[in-house]
Amino acid sequence: MPAVEVYSIHKSFKKVQALRDVSFFVKQGELYGFIGPDGAGKTTLFRILNTLLVPNKGNAVVLGLDVVKDYKQIRPKLGYMPGRFSLYHDLSVQENLEFFASVFGASISENYELVAPIYSQLEPFKNRYAGKLSGGMKQKLALSCALIHKPELLLLDEPTTGVDAVSRKEFWEMLGKLKQKGITIIVSTPYMDEAKLCDRVALIQDGSIMQIDTPANVVKSYDRKILGIKSSQTYRLLKVLKQYEWMHSVHPFGEYIHFTEKREQPDVQALQSFLVNQGIGDVIIKEIEPNIEDSFMALMKEEAAHE
Amino acid sequence: MKTLRFILKKEFLQIFRNKGMLPIIFVMPVIQLLVLSFAATYELKQVRFGLVDFDQSMASRELVSRLQSGGYFKLESAFFSIEKAKKELDNGSVKMILQIPSGLDKKLNEGNSAQVQILIDAVDGSTAGLIQSYMASIISDYNQEQQAGIFIRSSARQQMASINIIPSNWYNPDLDYITYMVPGIIVILVSMIGLFLSGMNVVREYEIGTIEQLNVTPIRKSEFMIGKLLPFWIIGMFDLCIGLALARFGFHIPFLGSLVTILIIAGIYLIVVQGLGLFISTITHTQQQAMFIAWFIMVVFVLMGGLFTPIESMPEWAQQLTMINPVAYFIEIMRMVLLKGAGWMEVYKAVLVLLAMGFGLMVLSINRYKKTS
Numbered sequence: 001m002p003a004v005e006v007y008s009i010h011k012s013f014k015k016v017q018a019l020r021d022v023s024f025f026v027k028q029g030e031l032y033g034f035i036g037p038d039g040a041g042k043t044t045l046f047r048i049l050n051t052l053l054v055p056n057k058g059n060a061v062v063l064g065l066d067v068v069k070d071y072k073q074i075r076p077k078l079g080y081m082p083g084r085f086s087l088y089h090d091l092s093v094q095e096n097l098e099f100f101a102s103v104f105g106a107s108i109s110e111n112y113e114l115v116a117p118i119y120s121q122l123e124p125f126k127n128r129y130a131g132k133l134s135g136g137m138k139q140k141l142a143l144s145c146a147l148i149h150k151p152e153l154l155l156l157d158e159p160t161t162g163v164d165a166v167s168r169k170e171f172w173e174m175l176g177k178l179k180q181k182g183i184t185i186i187v188s189t190p191y192m193d194e195a196k197l198c199d200r201v202a203l204i205q206d207g208s209i210m211q212i213d214t215p216a217n218v219v220k221s222y223d224r225k226i227l228g229i230k231s232s233q234t235y236r237l238l239k240v241l242k243q244y245e246w247m248h249s250v251h252p253f254g255e256y257i258h259f260t261e262k263r264e265q266p267d268v269q270a271l272q273s274f275l276v277n278q279g280i281g282d283v284i285i286k287e288i289e290p291n292i293e294d295s296f297m298a299l300m301k302e303e304a305a306h307e
Numbered sequence: 308m309k310t311l312r313f314i315l316k317k318e319f320l321q322i323f324r325n326k327g328m329l330p331i332i333f334v335m336p337v338i339q340l341l342v343l344s345f346a347a348t349y350e351l352k353q354v355r356f357g358l359v360d361f362d363q364s365m366a367s368r369e370l371v372s373r374l375q376s377g378g379y380f381k382l383e384s385a386f387f388s389i390e391k392a393k394k395e396l397d398n399g400s401v402k403m404i405l406q407i408p409s410g411l412d413k414k415l416n417e418g419n420s421a422q423v424q425i426l427i428d429a430v431d432g433s434t435a436g437l438i439q440s441y442m443a444s445i446i447s448d449y450n451q452e453q454q455a456g457i458f459i460r461s462s463a464r465q466q467m468a469s470i471n472i473i474p475s476n477w478y479n480p481d482l483d484y485i486t487y488m489v490p491g492i493i494v495i496l497v498s499m500i501g502l503f504l505s506g507m508n509v510v511r512e513y514e515i516g517t518i519e520q521l522n523v524t525p526i527r528k529s530e531f532m533i534g535k536l537l538p539f540w541i542i543g544m545f546d547l548c549i550g551l552a553l554a555r556f557g558f559h560i561p562f563l564g565s566l567v568t569i570l571i572i573a574g575i576y577l578i579v580v581q582g583l584g585l586f587i588s589t590i591t592h593t594q595q596q597a598m599f600i601a602w603f604i605m606v607v608f609v610l611m612g613g614l615f616t617p618i619e620s621m622p623e624w625a626q627q628l629t630m631i632n633p634v635a636y637f638i639e640i641m642r643m644v645l646l647k648g649a650g651w652m653e654v655y656k657a658v659l660v661l662l663a664m665g666f667g668l669m670v671l672s673i674n675r676y677k678k679t680s
């Protein structure tokens with residue numbers, strides 16, 4: 001039995017269509033990622049899965065239970081971490097954890113083992129008010145609170161947004177450990193680099209899923225050759241590249257600009273002389289491996305072209 | 308039940324950890340009772356007045372000294388022209404002018420009627436009314452004495468047929484304003500705790516986003532609601548007891564009725580105002596919105612609840628509106644039970660209305676609060 005089955009769900013609010021015809025399956029014990037920009041519909045989807053929202057059309061089955069009919073049975077089996085920090089600022093770390101354990105009829109001691117890898121880092125601050133914690137520690141506390149009743153499924157809505165790079169890395173390492181304990185995890189993130197840590201990812205934009213695959217396959221399905229181009233005049237380079245006749249896409253990516261041509265086989269020589277003619281002499285052009293972000297950008301562009 | 312215990316524990320932890328809350332619970336009732344009871348008084352004291360005495364006689368001097376002897380009026384200055392006196396009235400340094408025309412003494416001695424003129428600053432209508440009635444009663448006292456004097460002197464044994472009104476003020480024999488006000492102020496106190504605090508507490512969960520996390524827990528709607536209401540119900544009752552103790556031992560308000568009756572009705576009343584607060588919380592999403600609406604309702608309820616102005620003197624439509632004003636019911640009940648010693652038979656109708664209101668508001672707001680949307 002899959003942990004989550006979603007069949008063509010639609011959800012619209014007054015004027016906005018937040019989700020259109022969304023379907024997917026998540027296997028037991030899978031670490032499943034939703035990748036998409038802000039406003040893609042990730043939070044709406046999560047709130048349907050955690051029974052807080054009712055879809056307009058379609059149905060969703062979580063752990064074998066219907067999200068609309070059986071919401072009462074689903075809730076104790078879920079761990080949900082909203083995108084916004086939603087714990088009590090005026091309760092201490094320990095009081096927050098105790099409260100969320102107790103309302104699920106659990107206790108810290110009986111599930112301590114499960115949260116130990118995360119909570120042990122917080123224990124030195126267990127008497128500190130949650131509102132006084134740093135961003136990274138808040139996320140760890142929120143994860144502990146979502147885990148303390150030993151859920152079968154974890155729903156993490158943008159858990160690492162606004163968290164420093166070191167804490168983000170630690171956080172994902174913990175998700176890996178939880179996965180090993182057999183907990184199914186669905187996570188959403190706007191960060192492409194986190195996508196490759198998932199077993200499978202769904203690329204979502206404007207309320208529809210564009211592609212679902214393993215991170216490696218998502219990258220593999222990207223069929224264009226990518227050129228990385230670097231110059232001291234990045235801004236001018238961007239402008240000039242956009243005027244090139246064979247230009248297909250241009251995206252700045254750190255120090256390199258990722259560039260694709262309309263032709264199957266890009267002509268590096270021709271491009272170089274075009275740039276030199278335009279007055280950009282110090283260019284470095286090299287072929288690079290596409291990453292998941294390139295796939296995402298390309299898919300987004302295709303979608304836009306369809307509409 | 309076990310869950311409810313955890314929720315209550317958490318609520319009390321948060322309430323007592325809130326630095327603003329303790330003064331509200333312990334200091335507010337005392338300050339409100341002391342300040343309002345002493346300051347919001349309708350009694351006249353030392354009203355400054357100007358005198359224009361064209362008679363300068365024994366009779367006129369006697370009238371003026373009578374005015375001042377009661378402590379209600381104080382002679383600010385005497386003028387020799389009415390224009391000068393009016394100027395003082397205009398700039399507010401006197402509230403009233405007493406003008407005595409020449410010939411007062413003579414007319415009275417001859418047994419004729421005489422007139423004096425009183426000019427009152429009526430910007431504050433109710434004070435002006437009070438000045439007028441105080442003046443009327445002082446002058447009529449004076450009148451009677453004068454007449455008695457005339458009878459003796461003229462020894463005319465004519466029988467004057469007259470009806471004497473001898474008022475007897477029941478339930479508040481000294482017409483003590485504080486006795487009238489304190490029960491009402493205690494009601495306001497309890498209303499504020501009930502209306503503001505619990506509703507605000509629910510909205511706070513929305514504002515900081517914790518409602519998201521709570522809604523996915525197996526906490527039942529009823530448990531959540533009771534968890535929000537019960538702590539402030541207890542605090543409201545506690546403040547009521549402080550208020551009643553102050554009224555009894557500080558202000559020496561008579562407690563003619565049963566204290567148990569008061570406590571039971573207050574318990575019902577608190578559910579009504581808490582239900583209203585809860586309802587406000589279901590139609591707002593920030594504490595600011597909730598606060599504003601609660602204040603608006605509170606001001607209307609208090610001003611139309613018969614605390615300061617009697618409901619009987621309101622226009623017909625306003626009297627009808629008080630039918631849905633829980634504050635009006637409870638003020639009425641408090642005064643009846645405390646000052647008149649009313650029992651269940653006298654107040655049961657009002658209590659039934661309160662019960663119906665409380666039940667209706669609770670059902671309404673619990674239905675509006677949804678764990679899913």
